Amino acid sequence: MKQVHRLITRMGKSRFPVLILGETGTGKEVVARAIHNMEGRGPFVVIDCSSLVGPLMESELFGYVKGAFTGAHNQKLGLLDAANGGTAFFDEIGELPIDMQQKLLRVLQEKEFRAIGGTASRTSNFRIIAATNRDLSREVEEKRFRQDLFYRLNVMRLRLAPLRERPEDVPTLINHFLDRYGNGHRVPDDVMQMLVEYEWPGNVRELEHTVQQMVAMNSGPWLSLADLPSTLINRQREQDAPADACSSSSLPGLAMPGCSPASIVPLADIEKRAIMEAIQVTKGDRTMAADLLGIGRTTLYRKLKSYGV
Ligand SMILES: Nc1ncnc2c1ncn2[C@@H]1O[C@H](COP(=O)(O)OP(=O)(O)OP(=O)(O)O)[C@@H](O)[C@H]1O
Ligand SMILES: [Mg+2]
CATH class of the missing domain: 1.10.8.60 (Helicase, Ruva Protein; domain 3)
Incomplete structure (x- = not known):
């Protein structure tokens, strides 16, 4: 973690893209925020690529103008506008559909984009940090991820090792x-x-x-x-x-x-453990918990009382 911390400090000082790789739960978002916070200014906007699917995707990212499509009663700014002056965190970038990859690449190259239905180009000055739990180089080899976009994102890379x-x-x-x-x-x-x-x-x-x-x-x-x-x-x-x-x-x-004596757990502890888990699993429904445990409801109440619960 000290090594990661040093990298965060170094990466926080620049505005280059960062690609964060790591299995689920390794702290990719925590690290992205930490890099952003080093600079300490502007918004941090999370763009969850796994939920950016279907027709809403482009309007979420780029926004739309009034009347762009049925139901567009007012203009709406996109996530890229929201990230202006700060960081756009593209989470689960490996999930981005190939047509969106193309559109994102264009934004990164030209530094401007157009809202849906709009004619004027807009600019937004954001730093991009992307994260994925996929092996992106393999995705590139297997043609599921555009190589040119990969190069754009992979300027500075940080891999978070699994805890094991x-x-x-x-x-x-x-x-x-x-x-x-x-x-x-x-x-x-x-x-x-x-x-x-x-x-x-x-x-x-x-x-x-x-x-x-x-x-x-x-x-x-x-x-x-x-x-x-x-x-x-x-x-x-x-x-x-x-x-x-x-x-x-x-x-x-x-x-x-x-099998050492130290590993033996007293039965009473195991019993308490099972009961507390049953209560948790059933979200406090004691009748259901008693059923799961195979004991009567009165017995369950008596035991809970003896634990002071
Ligand atoms: N180094 C750390 N110190 C303290 N908390 C951490 C650290 N790394 C991760 N966490 C905690 O672990 C949880 C998971 O972290 P995070 O959401 O950043 O993971 P992730 O890599 O984005 O996972 P996923 O791929 O599933 O989205 C969070 O609750 C976060 O606060
Ligand atoms: Mg995450």
């Missing part, structure tokens, strides 16, 4: 999110080790949600293995499965990697 390639960042991030969401919560070594070894397919976003869930389940200060979401434990188990005979347990959701 930088496990050393995990404790820092965990502590960062504990500061933000926790209530003096702390992570003991065994739990931290589990979190560091986990592969985080959803990257920082998944880690953030995990911390939120864990602190919601535990009044603190020490978090325990029982607070880990069962999805994480299940995936961790699959991740370890080939090498680890212990994880072939037939009890879904209960197996922990490794």
